[in-house]
Amino acid sequence: MIPDENARPLLEIRDLRKNFGAVEILKGVDLSLRPKEVVSIIGSSGSGKTTLLRCVNLLEEFQGGDIVLDGETIGYRTSGGKRVRLRDAELSRQRAMTGMVFQSFNLFPHLTAAGNVMLGLRKVKKLGKEEAFAIAEKWLGRVGLGTRLNHYPSQLSGGQQQRVAIARALAMNPKLVLLDEVTSALDPELVQEVLTTVKGIADDGATLLIVTHEMRFAREVSDRIVFMEQGRIAEQGTPEEIFGEGRSERLNAFLKSSRH
Amino acid sequence: MNYTLHFGAVWASFDQLLIGLAIGLGLAVAAVAIGTLIGLLSAFASVSHSRILRGISWIYVLLIRNIPLLVLVLLAYFALPQVGIRLDKYESFIASLALYAGAYLTEVFRAGLLSVPKGIVEAARAIGLTRLQTNLFVVAPVMLRNALPSLGNTFIGMFKDSSIAAAIAVPELTFEARKINVDTFRVVETWTVASGLYIATCFTIAALLRRLERRFPKF
Numbered sequence: 001m002i003p004d005e006n007a008r009p010l011l012e013i014r015d016l017r018k019n020f021g022a023v024e025i026l027k028g029v030d031l032s033l034r035p036k037e038v039v040s041i042i043g044s045s046g047s048g049k050t051t052l053l054r055c056v057n058l059l060e061e062f063q064g065g066d067i068v069l070d071g072e073t074i075g076y077r078t079s080g081g082k083r084v085r086l087r088d089a090e091l092s093r094q095r096a097m098t099g100m101v102f103q104s105f106n107l108f109p110h111l112t113a114a115g116n117v118m119l120g121l122r123k124v125k126k127l128g129k130e131e132a133f134a135i136a137e138k139w140l141g142r143v144g145l146g147t148r149l150n151h152y153p154s155q156l157s158g159g160q161q162q163r164v165a166i167a168r169a170l171a172m173n174p175k176l177v178l179l180d181e182v183t184s185a186l187d188p189e190l191v192q193e194v195l196t197t198v199k200g201i202a203d204d205g206a207t208l209l210i211v212t213h214e215m216r217f218a219r220e221v222s223d224r225i226v227f228m229e230q231g232r233i234a235e236q237g238t239p240e241e242i243f244g245e246g247r248s249e250r251l252n253a254f255l256k257s258s259r260h
Numbered sequence: 261m262n263y264t265l266h267f268g269a270v271w272a273s274f275d276q277l278l279i280g281l282a283i284g285l286g287l288a289v290a291a292v293a294i295g296t297l298i299g300l301l302s303a304f305a306s307v308s309h310s311r312i313l314r315g316i317s318w319i320y321v322l323l324i325r326n327i328p329l330l331v332l333v334l335l336a337y338f339a340l341p342q343v344g345i346r347l348d349k350y351e352s353f354i355a356s357l358a359l360y361a362g363a364y365l366t367e368v369f370r371a372g373l374l375s376v377p378k379g380i381v382e383a384a385r386a387i388g389l390t391r392l393q394t395n396l397f398v399v400a401p402v403m404l405r406n407a408l409p410s411l412g413n414t415f416i417g418m419f420k421d422s423s424i425a426a427a428i429a430v431p432e433l434t435f436e437a438r439k440i441n442v443d444t445f446r447v448v449e450t451w452t453v454a455s456g457l458y459i460a461t462c463f464t465i466a467a468l469l470r471r472l473e474r475r476f477p478k479f
Contacts, residue, residue, distance in 0.1 A: 092385070106383035
């Protein structure tokens with residue numbers, strides 16, 4: 001899908017600052033995504049990529065800057081000139097607008113594949129059991145697990161678990177999907193099936209913000225690559241600009257070091 | 261040794277022992293049911309962000325675990341009426357045992373809560389579940405499954421502790437055995453049979469629990 005150049009940004013991050021105690025993790029990040037755009041964030045560990053994603057999904061508090069999702073400022077409101085974190089109910093509603101897929105799958109171990117996908121549909125979207133099941137069936141089919149609906153996470157391979165996690169995120173029909181190193185915990189032979197699934201949802205027009213170490217995959221799937229270094233966006237551009245000739249010295253050094 | 265065994269006198273009142281056993285089981289079930297609720301609330305309180313809730317849970321466990329159950333029972337049955345709270349012997353025993361079980365289960369559930377992977381909590385939050393929904397639909401079921409073996413042990417312990425109700429004349433197994441003992445003077449027979457009943461019941465409960473654990477495989 002070609003993102004619409006003129007559309008209003010779906011996600012707009014302005015001057016995002018985050019610190020854990022005295023340690024600054026994000027030192028003023030600006031980033032925006034258009035609807036249907038696929039953006040990959042690369043960078044060495046500790047550069048703040050994952051923290052950035054977690055801020056967007058409000059799993060982390062942040063100390064400065066704004067995150068605007070589809071026109072709504074999320075996480076905080078201003079009251080008498082002070083930033084105030086929103087209440088739990090509001091945060092939960094805003095979190096439901098983004099989907100997140102984690103490095104370590106994080107499936108609910110007491111629920112089947114279908115149950116994992118249905119929980120949010122039932123409790124957050126308040127859908128009836130049958131309707132929720134139909135949606136779960138559709139999405140699990142979409143990620144190639146139509147025959148594994150009643151399997152528990154412990155009965156699935158890592159790759160299958162991660163595909164359930166992708167179905168769980170997408171079934172909620174989020175405006176934006178965050179993917180946090182979704183293949184890093186997988187055995188090498190299982191990486192491809194998950195990447196193929198992600199490629200599929202990108203082709204279907206989902207808006208994706210991806211943190212990844214898979215350079216070839218990032219190059220293949222992304223409209224834009226963002227290179228982070230020490231809590232800042234150091235460079236960004238099209239895959240050709242980032243991976244092609246004429247890239248900067250530091251990017252060159254990172255790409256060389258990240259090659260396995 | 262010139263004691264000859266005569267079980268006949270005990271068998272004659274065996275049905276009384278069985279009724280006593282049923283009463284003891286009933287007391288334990290009621291107390292563990294209420295105690296589980298108390299333990300769950302107290303365990304969630306003990307890991308909450310609120311200092312006050314953590315403090316309440318801590319004091320509750322500290323107080324109850326350092327009072328012998330017998331003293332707690334006597335306190336509930338004889339002392340509470342003096343301050344205007346009148347419970348009959350069943351109510352006061354169930355209340356005491358529930359408080360007692362709750363304190364032990366707080367520790368059991370607390371350990372269970374700490375064993376719930378942080379990642380699945382985040383996953384639940386990420387799809388938009390509120391804190392309460394996350395606790396109800398994700399944390400509690402996973403924790404309860406992990407705590408099932410300890411929960412079972414606590415239940416067996418509470419069933420045995422139901423014998424303490426004999427002190428306030430609740431007609432459970434130990435009380436009935438003592439009555440038969442007094443009536444027949446068959447000391448050895450009475451207490452052997454009573455012990456046998458306790459052993460058989462606890463063994464059965466343990467076996468049922470193991471089946472339950474197998475039905476729900478560990479995560």
